[in-house]
Amino acid sequence: MAMLIGCKKEGETQLAPENKNDAGFTTYETHFLDAMWKLNPDWATVSGYHNYDSVLIVPNDQYKKKVIDFTKLHLDSLSHYPENELTVNNRMDYYLIENYLRGTQWSVQQLKAGEWDPTSYNIISTFAHILNEPYAPLSKRLTSFYYKMENIPAYYKEAQKQIKNPVPQLTALAADQLNGGLSVFEDDFADSLKKTSIAKDQQKLMLERAKLSVTAIKDFAEWLKNLKNDKGRNFRLGKDLYEDKFKNEIASAGSAQQIFNAAVERKKYVHKQMIKLTTQLWSKYMADRVMPSDSLEQVALLIDALSAKHVEPENFQSAIEKQLPKLTAFVEAKDLLTLDPTKPLVVRKEPAYMAGVAGASVTSPGPYDKNGKTYYNVGSLASWNKDKAESYLREYNDYTLQILNIHEAIPGHYTQLVYANKAPSLIKSVLGNGAMVEGWAVYAEEMMLDAGYGDNAPEMRLMWYKWNLRSVCNTILDYSVHAGSMTKEQAIALLTKEAFQQQTEAENKWKRVTVSSVQLTSYFTGYKEIKELREAYKKKMGDKYRLKDFNEKFLSYGSAPVKYIKEAMLAKDKTEEGKSSGDKEDKVKDEKAPEAKPAKEKPAAAKPGEAKKE
Incomplete structure (x- = not known):
């Protein structure tokens, strides 16, 4: 019989042989989760685990000690399982648990957000x-x-x-x-x-x-x-904490500095493509204007002309609702993914307790609530003055509103989270990786356009490049602010002049970067790594490569970090190549484990999946 929790008893040095297999590890996962939920009842509730709905834990020092004791005990438990003898999927779970435990220790002992947030x-x-x-x-x-x-x-x-x-x-x-x-x-x-x-x-x-x-x-x-706290802690995280948090939370194959450098290069590439499209479209929309010598000014003027087409403020939410069936029809017609019509998506006004961070987000059902609703939360413009609302709607114009809906809903967050909740591995859903989740949504935007969405119109591609610059500049902004000293003026200039954003959007993003850190890097990081994985997988499969197969195989692993999914999808052992996250029976004894096993931050009261923001 497998041990319920594999912690050592005094004098015990290893787990019994029968507990070293995947079945034993799967049993351990169940008991790990229940112990974790006892310490995190709020997170349990929104995840669909309702044994502790009536519990509210007072966040005192004794509670912090319990959390640290929990992490130590379960790190010890993990040490009994020979990770290289686990299947690729169980090994992913192993690393996710380990990352969570080490990240929780870091959060409590180093980050100490409860003291300043x-x-x-x-x-x-x-x-x-x-x-x-x-x-x-x-x-x-x-x-x-x-x-x-x-x-x-x-x-x-x-x-x-x-x-x-x-x-x-x-x-x-x-x-x-x-x-x-x-x-x-x-x-x-x-x-x-x-x-x-x-x-x-x-x-x-x-x-x-x-x-x-x-x-x-x-x-x-x-x-x-x-509170008289004008001189309270600076909102900037600082470079050392930022690098640690990035490693813990994003779980990328690269460092924060490396991802920042890649974003800078991506910005240069996107600018070149936008300049080409602007030259192509100028006479169609700007025939009565002399083309400026500054190429970025050319792009800005054309984008401004295209942005004039948008819905009225009172129709913003209804326009979103009307577009979703069209996205579904396109995905099905192009056979990009299998969609599940039984999983409801409800567009609603953003609840007041969520307001103040992002204008659109998705709240998904927890991994235990298989039949729960997914909510598409839309910020209201009712209280905005005319100029502010116009600026916002020019940002979310008739082109980019479609891209927003791809990102947030179909086949973006909503679709990915439906797949994640179907994956038999609860660990991958519960301890889901934000960079994979956000990266998929950004990847989905480009995938749809590459498949012909928008009738291959150069206008749509130009506006997607503008949209893609959001993800790119999110990374540049976040790193420059929290690991550097970028001022508000410099940030607004980056967003308006180089990312072609409206003033209201730029102001909102500045507010967001002052009340969050690292999360803004998840979009570009995940997108970059998914694109790289797809190219490697295409090379591996050769003539057998199919986009739908890649998409569904990738999503079948749940919300695991891309680098772990990459290991599984590029595995040389053919018995592992087709595995989804439910294939827990077979062992892989000789597969090399990933070299990097970064800690994953998950604060004690975190609620992953609650609001995927754009």
Whole structure:
């Protein structure tokens, strides 16, 4: 019988032989996940694991110690499994677990975001998930909601103790998000209670606790607003922490510096292609204007003319909804991927508790919620003035709005996450790699255009190059800001002059880079590595290469780092070449393990898959 958790007993030096096989490792994975969920109940809930929905852990020093003890115990457990004797797929899981554990240690002991990032104490999204997702009868979910609220006052008292040197930008964002999400407790909870048969006396107790929760959250938000922290921690992460976080979170084959260098070169290439297309299209749109001598100015003027075609503010969300069936039809007609029509995609207004970071995002069901809904969250323009809304809509014009929908929905994030949730390996879904997820969405944009989407119009290709510069310049911006000293003025100039973005888009991206770090590099990093893998796989397969086969094989491994998927897809052993993440039976004894095994950051309360942002 396999050991439940492979930690050493005193005097024990190795695991029994029967536990060294893949079946034993798979059993270990199950118990690792359950132990992890106990420490991360919020993450468990949004992942679809509902055993701990009623638990809210107070983030005190004792909890941090438990987290570190957990990582040490399970790193010891992993050491008992001979990684080179595991299948390629189990070996991926092995590295993902190891990366998570080492990344968690780094997060708690070195990054210490809880001391300077108040947004890490925003728990409202989990409560909203319990309230809105029909994974169990409403009365049961509301009961979990009620018990979970019990610790909210203690939670925010402890948060005040933990916050020592908050970043001003993150402090302001946290206060806005918390106040924006109060309706979950003030209105939504009460409205939901009315739909149940819970006894009136019990409902009264539940509503009283909701009021106490609202007071605790309001008080914390007010405390944040009143902090005299103009000289708080700089929002810039610093080069050393940045490199470590990039290694942990992105899990790339290259360093942050190397990816930055590649992005700079990619920008030069894209500019050359855009200049060629501008020369081709100039007479069609700009016949009455003399072409400027500055080539980037030529591109900017043509893009400006094309950007005038856009929807009205009130039609922004409905335009997105209308385009999705067209994308589905194109993917099916070109046989690029097999899509699953049984998995719903719901376009909705971005919830208030998520606002302030990205204008469009996807919230996917957790890996345990196989039949859950995927939400396409769309930022509202209702409160924007005319000039700001016009600037935003010129950025998301009739061309780029289609590319946005490819990226966020079909065959981008939505499609990839449906595949990830079908993969039998829970580890690859739970500990999913953001660079693979974002990289796929960027790759999908180009793949669609290469297949003829947009009737091969040079206008669409030009606007995609502009869009692709977002991913490229995201990397340049993020590295230059957090590992360097790029100013706001320099950032806006990069985004508007060299990436041809509207002023509003550039301003929003500056705000985003001040409240996040490293995530912006995931788009280009993943895209670059997927493209390189496809070329290597095409060479390997020769005449047998088919784009659909590559796409589906790549997605079958779940949201693992591209470098691990690359190892599996380029494996010389033919028995491994066709494996998907569910093939756990066969052993590979002589396959060389990857040389680099970087730690993967996953903070204790992280919720992967919640919002894939563009």
